[in-house]
Amino acid sequence: MSEQTEKAFQKQPAVFLNKKRQVGAKTSKSTKEIRWTKNVGLGIKTPREAIEGTYIDKKCPFTGDVSIRGRLLRGTVRSLKMKRTLTIRRDYLHYIKKYNRFEKRHKNISAHVSPAFLDLKTGDTVLVGQCRPLSKTVRFNVLKVIATGGLDKKKFKKF
Numbered sequence: 001m002s003e004q005t006e007k008a009f010q011k012q013p014a015v016f017l018n019k020k021r022q023v024g025a026k027t028s029k030s031t032k033e034i035r036w037t038k039n040v041g042l043g044i045k046t047p048r049e050a051i052e053g054t055y056i057d058k059k060c061p062f063t064g065d066v067s068i069r070g071r072l073l074r075g076t077v078r079s080l081k082m083k084r085t086l087t088i089r090r091d092y093l094h095y096i097k098k099y100n101r102f103e104k105r106h107k108n109i110s111a112h113v114s115p116a117f118l119d120l121k122t123g124d125t126v127l128v129g130q131c132r133p134l135s136k137t138v139r140f141n142v143l144k145v146i147a148t149g150g151l152d153k154k155k156f157k158k159f
Contacts, residue, residue: 015034033054068129073140110140
């Protein structure tokens with residue numbers, strides 16, 4: 001069965017678990033579990049862990065009830081201290097017209113991490129997609145890990 005770590009029974013709403021037995025049919029012990037996945041579109045492939053895994057996550061864009069719409073953003077993973085949530089840092093340049101120069105600025109964005117992305121570390125570059133509000137601060141979902149490797153998390157990495 002799936003990983004049951006919560007007090008309430010976790011299941012995918014689109015999958016019926018109580019299949020009726022056929023009269024006279026032999027039961028096999030190696031029945032493959034039914035798993036519902038979807039393609040989020042936008043040229044993003046569904047991860048293999050989402051297709052073959054056993055996790056249940058209702059906020060996952062590949063196996064849950066969350067649609068990706070709006071903006072796609074790229075950022076560097078800054079913190080993984082929350083449960084299934086990370087913080088990314090987005091660096092950008094802001095133009096000051098009076099001095100005819102740019103200044104460095106950054107924003108921190110909270111995003112939901114599906115259990116399909118197990119090997120995320122601080123410093124990795126990820127692609128996040130906008131979705132409906134998942135909590136007070138989370139409005140994005142991790143869709144793809146673009147690059148791995150992290151050195152300094154407070155360094156300005158625009159170029």
